Amino acid sequence: xxxxxxxxxxxxxxxxxxxxxxxxxxxxxxxxxxxxxxxxxxxxxxxxxxxxxxxxxxxxxxxxxxxxxxxxxxxxxxxxxxxxxxxxxxxxxxxxx
Numbered sequence: 001x002x003x004x005x006x007x008x009x010x011x012x013x014x015x016x017x018x019x020x021x022x023x024x025x026x027x028x029x030x031x032x033x034x035x036x037x038x039x040x041x042x043x044x045x046x047x048x049x050x051x052x053x054x055x056x057x058x059x060x061x062x063x064x065x066x067x068x069x070x071x072x073x074x075x076x077x078x079x080x081x082x083x084x085x086x087x088x089x090x091x092x093x094x095x096x097x
Contacts (some may be wrong), residue, residue, distance in 0.1 A: 029077070038066065038073040041080065062086065 029036055029044075042048045060066050063080035 031079050035067070035074040036077050038075070038078070041075050044080070 020052075025043075027040065029040055036044070038050070038053060042050070042053060045052075057065070062083060064075050064083055066073035066075050068074075
């Protein structure tokens, strides 16, 4: 036979409010930068996702390849700028054809 203590249930305590996750803005790219982080690259292309970058690296041979430092990826800024210039030229060629 259960005792009186065993049948009593505890009242739930106060519930802590759920904290909103705030995304950190990427560090702005300084004018004398040579390398930029993957987060800075994503911000440069309009706040894209990590998956977008992974797919870009797989699908486009011309997209600059990162340098890895552990699990962090860094891209050469001059290679990104060169890629962007080529993309503009390709866009013009497609529009004219």
